[in-house]
Amino acid sequence: MATEISNPNLTLSKDVVKVWTINELIGNAIGFLVLGTLFYLDHRFLWWEWVGWLLLVVTVVSIITAIWDIFFHPKLKYKHWRYEIDEEYLKLRHGAINEQHQLVPMSKIQSVATKQGPILRRYQLYAISIETMGSSHLIPALVKEEAFQLRDTIARYAKVKEEGE
Amino acid sequence: MGYSRYSLWIIGFDSWKLGKSAIFFLVYFFLIKRGSESFFFVYGRPALLLLLGISVIRIVLKWFTNTYSLDNEAFHLKRGIFTKSKRTVPFNKIENTNEHTSFFHRLTGTTSIVFETGMKGDEAAVEFDIVSRTQANELKERVATNKDTEEADETVEVTEHKEQERQVHFRAKKKDLLKASFTSLSFLFLIPLLASFYFKLDDIFGVEEDAEGLVAFLLQSGWIMVTIIFLVILVSIGFGISRTFLKYGGFEIASDSDRIYIQKGVLDATKFSISKHRVQAIEIHQTMLKRILGLAEVKLMSVGEARSDEEKLESNSLYPFLPVHQAYEMIEAILPSYHVTKEMDRLPRASLFIRLMKPSFIWIIGTGVLWYFKPDVFAIPWWTLSVIILLIVSVIRYLDYKHTKYTLNASFVQFKTGGLSTSLFVTKRSKVIEISIKRGFVQKWFGVASVGIVNRSKPVHHSGIEDVPRELAGSFYQWYQGRGKEVERIGR
Numbered sequence: 001m002a003t004e005i006s007n008p009n010l011t012l013s014k015d016v017v018k019v020w021t022i023n024e025l026i027g028n029a030i031g032f033l034v035l036g037t038l039f040y041l042d043h044r045f046l047w048w049e050w051v052g053w054l055l056l057v058v059t060v061v062s063i064i065t066a067i068w069d070i071f072f073h074p075k076l077k078y079k080h081w082r083y084e085i086d087e088e089y090l091k092l093r094h095g096a097i098n099e100q101h102q103l104v105p106m107s108k109i110q111s112v113a114t115k116q117g118p119i120l121r122r123y124q125l126y127a128i129s130i131e132t133m134g135s136s137h138l139i140p141a142l143v144k145e146e147a148f149q150l151r152d153t154i155a156r157y158a159k160v161k162e163e164g165e
Numbered sequence: 166m167g168y169s170r171y172s173l174w175i176i177g178f179d180s181w182k183l184g185k186s187a188i189f190f191l192v193y194f195f196l197i198k199r200g201s202e203s204f205f206f207v208y209g210r211p212a213l214l215l216l217l218g219i220s221v222i223r224i225v226l227k228w229f230t231n232t233y234s235l236d237n238e239a240f241h242l243k244r245g246i247f248t249k250s251k252r253t254v255p256f257n258k259i260e261n262t263n264e265h266t267s268f269f270h271r272l273t274g275t276t277s278i279v280f281e282t283g284m285k286g287d288e289a290a291v292e293f294d295i296v297s298r299t300q301a302n303e304l305k306e307r308v309a310t311n312k313d314t315e316e317a318d319e320t321v322e323v324t325e326h327k328e329q330e331r332q333v334h335f336r337a338k339k340k341d342l343l344k345a346s347f348t349s350l351s352f353l354f355l356i357p358l359l360a361s362f363y364f365k366l367d368d369i370f371g372v373e374e375d376a377e378g379l380v381a382f383l384l385q386s387g388w389i390m391v392t393i394i395f396l397v398i399l400v401s402i403g404f405g406i407s408r409t410f411l412k413y414g415g416f417e418i419a420s421d422s423d424r425i426y427i428q429k430g431v432l433d434a435t436k437f438s439i440s441k442h443r444v445q446a447i448e449i450h451q452t453m454l455k456r457i458l459g460l461a462e463v464k465l466m467s468v469g470e471a472r473s474d475e476e477k478l479e480s481n482s483l484y485p486f487l488p489v490h491q492a493y494e495m496i497e498a499i500l501p502s503y504h505v506t507k508e509m510d511r512l513p514r515a516s517l518f519i520r521l522m523k524p525s526f527i528w529i530i531g532t533g534v535l536w537y538f539k540p541d542v543f544a545i546p547w548w549t550l551s552v553i554i555l556l557i558v559s560v561i562r563y564l565d566y567k568h569t570k571y572t573l574n575a576s577f578v579q580f581k582t583g584g585l586s587t588s589l590f591v592t593k594r595s596k597v598i599e600i601s602i603k604r605g606f607v608q609k610w611f612g613v614a615s616v617g618i619v620n621r622s623k624p625v626h627h628s629g630i631e632d633v634p635r636e637l638a639g640s641f642y643q644w645y646q647g648r649g650k651e652v653e654r655i656g657r
Binding site: 005006088089097098099100101102103104105107108132133134135 | 598599600601602603604605606609619621624625627638639642645646648649652
């Protein structure tokens with residue numbers, strides 16, 4: 001059907017699943033450390049009774065979300081992440097449950113950069129951040145050559161300016 | 166290129182401003198606490214004088230060091246006493262001009278003028294705090310003509326337009342102003358004014374005890390009370406009307422082929438002008454009261470930054486109390502390239518359902534608070550209040566569903582949103598800088614989606630419409646992809 005939104009066709013690097021999983025592992029580990037400390041403090045200083053119950057509820061919820069975040073979400077996220085560029089537009093599409101499409105004209109892009117944190121470096125991946133007048137977008141992980149090429153292409157396309165600006 | 170100083174009046178103007186802010190301290194330190202031997206006042210008095218002296222010297226030095234010049238393309242501004250700065254602002258970056266004539270300006274036969282650009286920060290605008298009227302017109306002329314020739318090579322046409330007369334679209338008459346003063350509830354402004362005056366008086370002289378005695382005396386006699394209440398009502402209505410007359414008196418909206426001019430005010434006059442193709446979007450705003458009375462406020466969204474929010478609100482708003490039908494006509498007359506359609510599509514039934522089903526945080530938190538405190542209001546059980554809150558929330562959501570409408574045509578998008586007060590938003594495809602489409606879990610279930618639009622403004626303006634049919638979201642996406650046909654792109 002003509003009114004269907006066409007999906008962009010390029011995917012992220014497959015390794016991004018591992019990167020996200022590691023990220024979630026670290027994040028959740030910190031979360032549980034904080035929870036553990038709270039449990040200890042509760043036990044040690046005998047806080048009100050309801051605090052103990054509240055902590056228990058939080059722990060159960062955290063365990064469930066942690067399982068989801070670590071084992072399921074990264075794969076699902078990878079499966080639904082798509083991007084595409086042409087001379088006029090940058091198209092992004094992401095989100096499995098909450099699906100989101102973005103369409104950004106090249107002429108409105110103000111800067112583009114590649115970024116790399118320690119986890120991305122381990123897998124030789126780069127993230128690309130794209131800034132426009134009003135927002136910033138991130139393509140989370142691409143293989144080195146692909147990333148650099150994409151950055152340069154966007155930079156070239158973004159050189160155009162519209163009349164009246 | 167020679168740099169020239171600003172008008173000498175600026176010393177007077179700045180001293181006047183300084184005096185206005187200093188008068189309170191002077192009165193407090195030297196009159197009211199005249200006899201005080203406290204440490205704070207003994208050292209405070211000379212310190213105050215010293216500070217005043219330094220400020221005056223600074224004003225004079227500022228006049229000596231701040232200079233400007235303009236060539237055919239740009240303003241060049243120099244400023245700073247110790248740290249010097251030099252700044253160049255090209256004319257083609259200027260989004261709109263704002264001329265403000267305060268009472269002081271009126272006395273000295275001058276005016277102030279601000280050229281606003283799309284940049285951020287303190288130095289975004291070129292400001293002339295005081296210039297003579299003729300010079301202000303010269304500056305405006307200079308900026309306007311250069312901008313036009315820069316933008317397109319239709320120089321011939323531009324010169325033709327120059328001779329064309331300005332067309333006045335709206336001039337506030339007495340009837341309009343009276344209507345405005347009641348709609349804006351401006352007569353209520355007297356109350357906070359009186360209250361703040363009373364508290365200030367109380368702070369300085371401690372009149373509270375006297376006031377209590379007076380009130381007790383007045384309460385004894387019913388007749389005096391009635392008379393006073395009557396008088397107060399009369400005075401506040403008079404106050405409200407005169408306030409509106411001062412603010413909107415002489416309100417006029419005019420345009421020529423490429424600019425829009427808005428002016429208003431009697432004592433404090435403001436003239437605002439913007440180039441037509443710099444209007445990013447139009448918003449027609451109606452509060453509930455205005456909707457009942459058939460009035461509307463039309464706003465032109467532009468990129469130029471006014472220095473305060475309040476100023477921005479006022480400067481880019483066409484007359485806030487326009488009759489609705491006139492508002493629509495005027496938009497087409499002023500901005501022929503914009504087209505406001507009256508027939509718009511409604512949302513599908515499913516979006517009403519989604520709206521009503523969405524968890525309401527106001528209701529959840531409200532109920533939580535009610536459950537905890539169990540307040541005793543008129544002996545109504547607490548859960549009835551909770552039900553009432555839920556009803557109000559639902560009614561507002563229903564109204565929002567009822568009011569939400571949209572159309573998408575060749576190169577425009579137009580939509581209306583809002584529960585109690587509504588706003589109609591119209592923008593061109595070429596002025597939209599980014600779009601997004603979201604489909605949540607529930608929305609997919611019902612085959613609807615939310616669309617979002619970003620426009621240039623300062624900061625960027627986000628708008629959007631929730632729960633439109635999925636097909637519309639798809640055509641919206643494609644509509645925006647066709648944008649390239651309309652914008653002329655220049656390689657750099």
